[in-house]
Structures are given as C-alpha cells and as structure tokens.
Amino acid sequence: MLKIENLEANIGGKKIINGLNLTVNPGEVHAILGPNGSGKSTLSYLLSGREGYQATSGSATFLGQNLLEMSPEERACAGIFLAFQYPVAIPGVNNMYFLKTAVNAQRKAKGLEELDAVDFMKLVDEKLKIVDLKKDLLSRAVNYGFSGGEKKRNEIFQMALLEPTLAILDETDSGLDIDALKAVAAGVNALRSAERSIIVITHYQRLLDYIQPDFVHVLLKGQIVKSGDKSLALELEEKGYNWIEEETGISR
Amino acid sequence: MTQTTTSEPKVLKFQDCFDNFLASKKTEPSWLKKRREAAFAQLKALGFPDRKNEAWKYTPVTKMLAPNYVLPHAPDSSGAEAVLGKSVYWDEGAVRIVFIDGVFCPQISVLDNVPEGLTVCSMSDLLAKDASRLEEAEGRHVEHLNDGFRALNSAFSDDGAFIEVKASQHIDVPIHILYLNGCSDHDVMCHPRNIVALEQGAQCTIVERYAGINDQACYLLNSMTEFWLAGDSQVEHCRIQLESEGAFHVGVSEVHQETNSSFKSVSVVSGAKVGRTEMFMEQGGPHTHCEVNGLYVVDGDRVADQFIVAHHTQDASRSEQFFKGIMSDKSVGIFNGAIIAEEGVKGTDAHQTNKNLLLSDDATAETRPQLEIYCDDIACSHGATVGQLDQESLFYLQSRGIPEVEARGMLTRAFAGDVVEKITIPKIKEQLETFLSERVAKHSSSVEIGS
Ligand SMILES: Nc1ncnc2c1ncn2[C@@H]1O[C@H](COP(=O)(O)OP(=O)(O)OP(=O)(O)O)[C@@H](O)[C@H]1O
Numbered sequence: 172m173l174k175i176e177n178l179e180a181n182i183g184g185k186k187i188i189n190g191l192n193l194t195v196n197p198g199e200v201h202a203i204l205g206p207n208g209s210g211k212s213t214l215s216y217l218l219s220g221r222e223g224y225q226a227t228s229g230s231a232t233f234l235g236q237n238l239l240e241m242s243p244e245e246r247a248c249a250g251i252f253l254a255f256q257y258p259v260a261i262p263g264v265n266n267m268y269f270l271k272t273a274v275n276a277q278r279k280a281k282g283l284e285e286l287d288a289v290d291f292m293k294l295v296d297e298k299l300k301i302v303d304l305k306k307d308l309l310s311r312a313v314n315y316g317f318s319g320g321e322k323k324r325n326e327i328f329q330m331a332l333l334e335p336t337l338a339i340l341d342e343t344d345s346g347l348d349i350d351a352l353k354a355v356a357a358g359v360n361a362l363r364s365a366e367r368s369i370i371v372i373t374h375y376q377r378l379l380d381y382i383q384p385d386f387v388h389v390l391l392k393g394q395i396v397k398s399g400d401k402s403l404a405l406e407l408e409e410k411g412y413n414w415i416e417e418e419t420g421i422s423r
Numbered sequence: 424m425t426q427t428t429t430s431e432p433k434v435l436k437f438q439d440c441f442d443n444f445l446a447s448k449k450t451e452p453s454w455l456k457k458r459r460e461a462a463f464a465q466l467k468a469l470g471f472p473d474r475k476n477e478a479w480k481y482t483p484v485t486k487m488l489a490p491n492y493v494l495p496h497a498p499d500s501s502g503a504e505a506v507l508g509k510s511v512y513w514d515e516g517a518v519r520i521v522f523i524d525g526v527f528c529p530q531i532s533v534l535d536n537v538p539e540g541l542t543v544c545s546m547s548d549l550l551a552k553d554a555s556r557l558e559e560a561e562g563r564h565v566e567h568l569n570d571g572f573r574a575l576n577s578a579f580s581d582d583g584a585f586i587e588v589k590a591s592q593h594i595d596v597p598i599h600i601l602y603l604n605g606c607s608d609h610d611v612m613c614h615p616r617n618i619v620a621l622e623q624g625a626q627c628t629i630v631e632r633y634a635g636i637n638d639q640a641c642y643l644l645n646s647m648t649e650f651w652l653a654g655d656s657q658v659e660h661c662r663i664q665l666e667s668e669g670a671f672h673v674g675v676s677e678v679h680q681e682t683n684s685s686f687k688s689v690s691v692v693s694g695a696k697v698g699r700t701e702m703f704m705e706q707g708g709p710h711t712h713c714e715v716n717g718l719y720v721v722d723g724d725r726v727a728d729q730f731i732v733a734h735h736t737q738d739a740s741r742s743e744q745f746f747k748g749i750m751s752d753k754s755v756g757i758f759n760g761a762i763i764a765e766e767g768v769k770g771t772d773a774h775q776t777n778k779n780l781l782l783s784d785d786a787t788a789e790t791r792p793q794l795e796i797y798c799d800d801i802a803c804s805h806g807a808t809v810g811q812l813d814q815e816s817l818f819y820l821q822s823r824g825i826p827e828v829e830a831r832g833m834l835t836r837a838f839a840g841d842v843v844e845k846i847t848i849p850k851i852k853e854q855l856e857t858f859l860s861e862r863v864a865k866h867s868s869s870v871e872i873g874s
C-alpha cells in the first residue's frame with residue numbers, strides 16, 4: 172500500500188530525513204517511536220504534502236501512485252489522513268461546515284454524489300457513536316478554544332468521517348487523560364480493518380496497550396534504524412534509546 | 424486655514440459648470456445661493472487635497488479629478504429600473520428612496536408604506552414644499568468645509584434623502600437610501616447630501632447603498648450624510664459602497680450625538696476605482712456610544728481608503744472602530760483612524776482595530792492609527808495587523824481533501840466574518856455573504872497555485 176524507499180529531505184537547510192525505508196501493507200498497524208527531533212512529524216508532513224517539506228531524493232508510492240508529486244488534497248482524496256500532533260485552530264470557520272466541506276470534497280473527487288445537510292447529519296450522528304465528541308464542539312470554530320484533548324478527539328472524529336485508507340496518527344495520545352486515551356484508542360480500533368492501515372507515532376507504550384501494533388520501528392536521525400514486533404516497544408519503554416544508539420552507531 | 428484663491432486647473436475646470444448651475448437655479452432661495460457661492464469660494468481657497476496633505480497621503484486625487492465631469496440632466500431611469508428588478512435591491516416591507524445619478528426617482532422609490540412618526544423625502548421635494556425646514560436642517564450643519572470635496576458637495580448638492588424620526592418613535596422597517604449610479608453615457612458627477620435626524624428617544628435602521636449599474640461607467644459620486652441623534656436615540660446603519668469599478672467615490676458621514684444616544688454602523692466597500700469613506704463622530708452630550716465597523720475588499724489596481732475620526736469632546740463617551748481590509752492583485756487598502764480626546768474630558772473609552780489580509784504580493788495595506796489624547800481619564804486601545812493567509816491553516820484544510828482554491832476562500836471569508844456578523848438586517852447580511860463569497864472565489868482562483 173505504502174512504500175517508502177531511500178527517502179531524504181532537507182528542512183530549513185538541514186537533512187532531517189536521511190535514507191528512510193518503510194513498507195506498509197493493507198490492514199497493518201505500524202508504530203513509529205523515536206526521540207524528540209528525530210523526524211517523526213517531518214515524515215508525516217512529507218507523506219501528507221505540507222509546503223516546504225519536499226523530498227530531495229528517494230520515493231514514496233501509495234497504492235501505486237507517486238505520492239511526492241501529488242497536492243495535499245489529492246493525497247487526502249487518495250485516502251491518506253494525518254491526525255496532527257498540533258492541530259491548528261481556525262477562527263471563523265465553523266467545524267461542522269468544515270467537516271461537511273471536507274467530506275463532500277472527497278466524495279466529489281471519488282465521483283460520488285455530495286451529501287446534503289440531512290444526510291451529512293446522519294453520518295455525523297453515526298460517527299459520534301464511534302468517537303465520543305462533545306456535540307457543542309461541532310458548532311464552534313475549528314479547534315478554536317478547544318482543549319488539547321478535545322483537539323485530539325476532533326482529529327479522530329475527522330478520521331472516522333473521512334474513512335481513510337492510511338491513517339497517520341502523530342502523537343494523538345499526548346496530552347490525553349486516561350479516559351480520553353481509551354476513547355481515542357477505541358475510535359481507532361473501531362476503524363481497523365483488513366483494508367485500512369495505520370501508522371501510530373508515539374512516545375509511549377501506553378497507547379500501544381490499546382492499539383496493538385503489528386510492527387514497531389525506531390526512528391533515529393531521520394532513518395528507521397530498528398524494526399521489530401510489539402515487544403520492541405516494551406523494551407524501549409524499559410531501556411530508552413541509548414542501547415539502540417550503541418547498537419547502531421547512530422546517535423541523535 | 425487661510426489661503427489665497429487658487430488658480431489650480433483642477434478647481435478652475437469646475438468654474439463654468441458652477442456658473443451654469445447657478446444660472447439654472449434662479450428660483451432657489453437666496454440663502455441657498457449664498458451658501459453655494461461661499462462653498463465654491465471655499466473650494467477655490469482650499470483647492471483639492473494632494474499627497475502633501477497627511478489625510479490624503481495615499482489617495483490618488485489627481486486620478487479622481489482627471490475626467491471632465493458634467494452634471495446629470497434628465498437622468499435615464501430605464502437602465503436603473505431594469506437593474507432594480509434584481510432581487511439584491513429588494514428588502515420586503517422596507518421603505519426605499521432611490522436616486523438615479525443623484526436625482527430623486529419617485530417611480531421606483533417605495534414611500535407609501537412610511538409609518539407614523541417617520542418622514543422620508545428627497546431634499547428637492549423638501550426644498551419645494553418646506554424650504555424653511557431645509558434651511559433649518561442644513562443650518563444646523565457645522566460646516567466642516569475643510570477640504571475641497573466637501574466644498575464641492577456644498578456648492579453643487581441639490582438632492583439627497585431627508586429622513587426624520589419623531590420623538591420616541593421606534594421605526595421597525597429598515598429605511599433604504601439607494602443611489603444607482605453610472606446610468607449616463609457621460610462622465611457625470613453628483614453630490615448628494617443626506618440628512619438623518621432623530622428626535623429624543625427615536626430609533627431607526629438605515630441602509631445607505633451606492634451601486635454602479637455598469638462597471639465600465641466613469642463618474643464621481645461625492646456624497647455627504649449627516650446623522651443627528653438627539654438624546655437617547657439610536658441608529659443602526661449599514662453603508663454599502665459597490666460603485667462601478669471605473670468610478671470614483673467620496674462618501675463622508677458625520678455623526679453628531681447628544682446625551683445617551685447610540686450609533687452603530689457597518690461599512691462595506693468593494694466598488695469604485697478609488698473609493699474614500701470618511702466617518703466623523705462627535706458628541707453634543709455625555710454617555711454616547713458610537714461603534715463603526717468596516718470591511719473593504721478590493722482588487723485590480725483599485726484603491727479603498729477609509730478615514731475615520733472619533734472625536735471625544737464630552738464625558739463618558741464610548742467609541743469603537745473595527746475595520747478589516749482584503750486586498751488582492753495590485754490594489755491598495757488604506758485605513759486612517761484617529762482617536763482624539765480633548766482636555767478635561769472624563770471617562771472616555773475608545774478602541775480601534777485594523778486588520779488587513781493581503782492576497783497577493785503586489786497588494787498594499789496602509790494602516791495609520793492616529794491618537795491625540797489630551798486628557799488622563801481614558802481607556803484607549805488600538806492595534807493593527809497586516810498579514811497573509813495562514814499557511815498552516817491552509818494546509819490543514821487541504822490535508823482533509825479540500826481543494827486549495829476552496830480552502831483559500833474559506834479562510835478569506837472567515838477573515839471577513841466578524842465584520843459581516845455585525846450587520847443586523849438579515850436580508851442585507853445574506854446578500855453581502857453571497858457577494859463576498861463570489862468575490863473571494865474569484866480571487867482565490869486567480870492566485871497562482873504554489874507561488
Ligand atoms: N521548518 C523547519 N525549519 C527548521 N527545522 C525544522 C523545521 N521543521 C522541523 N525541523 C527540525 O527537524 C527536526 C525534526 O523535527 P520533527 O518535528 O520531525 O521531530 P519529531 O520526531 O516529530 O519530534 P517530537 O517527538 O518532539 O515531536 C527537529 O530538529 C526540528 O527542529
């Protein structure tokens with residue numbers, strides 16, 4: 172589904188992604204861990220097409236298409252979704268209006284008929300059963316004045332509405348209380364399927380207790396230096412990153 | 424300001440026109456003739472403002488005065504009537520007084536529904552029927568003939584709307600003053616003078632709209648509107664300037680407030696090649712509240728210039744200025760906002776905000792707050808910003824599948840939203856939302872993608 176090969180990228184004149192390889196197949200859940208500043212968010216921006224985040228070499232294909240040549244909206248319509256580490260607040264844009272515009276933009280791109288207000292409300296009600304989100308957050312401006320946890324829930328709610336093929340969750344767990352963490356994880360698990368893949372970027376084992384990954388990768392200085400199964404995350408939780416630095420000779 | 428009579432060609436070219444005009448007004452009362460002559464003499468003494476004048480620093484006055492303007496005669500209302508069929512000008516149940524190229528047009532005005540306690544008529548009718556009332560109304564006017572355009576208006580103005588609300592009357596239906604301009608084949612100039620007078624405790628809602636019916640038309644519309652608010656009275660005002668894109672507009676509003684009165688206004692500017700909106704707020708008694716909001720949206724090489732003055736001369740007066748500009752292409756948006764608080768005045772509360780959004784690299788925002796505070800007991804704030812669309816927000820919307828053009832449109836409308844929100848007449852608000860969406864869509868798509 173997603174194939175990244177020898178990807179390199181400079182951000183602000185500095186090499187941040189440095190020969191990264193990763194393959195994600197349908198239905199798989201991959202966890203990426205790595206110290207602060209190792210390039211996790213940068214990778215997520217490269218995959219979702221943020222301006223200023225351009226690959227200098229290597230390739231990334233998604234369902235056979237060359238991702239790196241696509242605009243952010245094309246990538247979204249192709250099925251890529253990024254739950255942001257820091258979702259931006261957009262005063263003046265109503266959340267419900269935003270969600271409806273997004274859903275209909277993606278439907279249009281897929282040649283489906285756009286939803287009218289009534290059908291969209293039905294869809295919202297259906298998804299609210301999966302992701303528990305306070306209803307008044309829908310009538311406010313996008314993320315505006317939302318608490319940290321509310322923003323993260325709003326991200327997962329968007330994911331539920333947009334039903335992506337590949338979801339990248341960038342530290343969706345940070346800043347969440349225990350109940351919110353469970354709620355978010357339940358939302359993610361409800362969306363797990365044989366066709367849908369998920370990349371979970373996190374610092375902690377905690378989220379992985381709820382969303383069990385098939386693979387765990389360690390990102391260090393812009394490359395994946397070690398991969399394993401879920402036991403690798405437990406080992407990192409216990410020992411930190413020093414032993415990996417020693418083992419690989421790559422330091423942060 | 425004392426100056427000798429000018430020989431400035433910009434002024435002199437109005438001389439013949441003025442002489443002919445006076446000759447055609449033989450039946451006018453002598454006080455009016457005197458007033459016109461004095462105003463024209465004042466124009467000659469002052470000349471038109473130029474860029475050396477701080478208040479007109481960024482306004483291309485020479486361009487505005489380049490055409491050889493003529494006064495309209497026997498305006499052709501057929502084009503205007505066709506335009507009027509467009510629903511945009513309708514507001515069911517509203518009172519409506521219409522002027523075509525500055526001349527009162529009774530056929531398409533709606534005045535048979537004017538409620539008890541309200542007078543709405545044209546200045547020309549008032550002069551014919553009750554000249555002394557006109558003299559009294561105009562006589563009250565503190566002749567702020569401190570620049571050429573105002574003097575020009577006073578010299579030539581011979582029509583406009585006269586609106587009067589009797590004491591304690593609350594007029595529920597909106598009163599529309601509609602100027603349909605650019606109906607003539609000639610480069611016409613018109614100088615409307617509107618008076619809105621509220622007696623003690625009266626309330627009304629005024630929609631003042633200047634619309635060009637043909638975007639190629641070149642004309643000068645140079646209007647003055649006076650608001651006289653007696654004690655405890657309230658006015659809700661919406662001023663819409665959608666002149667032809669080849670036209671020039673100077674629109675002055677003077678607001679005079681007595682004790683405990685309230686004036687709330689929203690100005691929307693999106694027309695004219697060069698459009699200047701002036702608003703002056705002044706008090707005749709304490710505890711007044713004056714709130715002026717504005718949105719200006721321009722493109723091409725057009726100029727939108729706002730000149731706002733809150734002059735605090737009485738105790739416990741509140742003023743708020745909240746203006747936003749959206750400029751694309753090579754357009755220029757100007758905000759000159761003054762807060763003046765006189766010595767010894769107590770309890771002033773004065774605030775000013777100006778925010779600008781530039782949609783292209785060649786667009787310009789000039790923002791000039793001007794504070795003249797001569798007293799201690801005052802709460803005052805001002806702030807100005809100039810920026811572009813937030814890239815992070817744009818990416819967020821796009822990352823959800825919303826095309827860039829649409830995402831830009833959403834963010835631009837969001838920027839304008841908190842001004843449009845202040846319009847209290849649902850029909851007008853709706854119209855402006857639609858209009859702005861179309862405008863914004865045009866500019867979001869003309870932006871070079873990826874530039
Ligand atoms: N626009 C930019 N300009 C300059 N440096 C940048 C820019 N964006 C990212 N970086 C740098 O790239 C490195 C990787 O950042 P990134 O946000 O990808 O790290 P991360 O792995 O997500 O870290 P964290 O765990 O703290 O979220 C950091 O050193 C960061 O300062």
Ligand SMILES: [Mg+2]
Nearest residue numbers: 211212213256
């Ligand atoms: Mg990060």
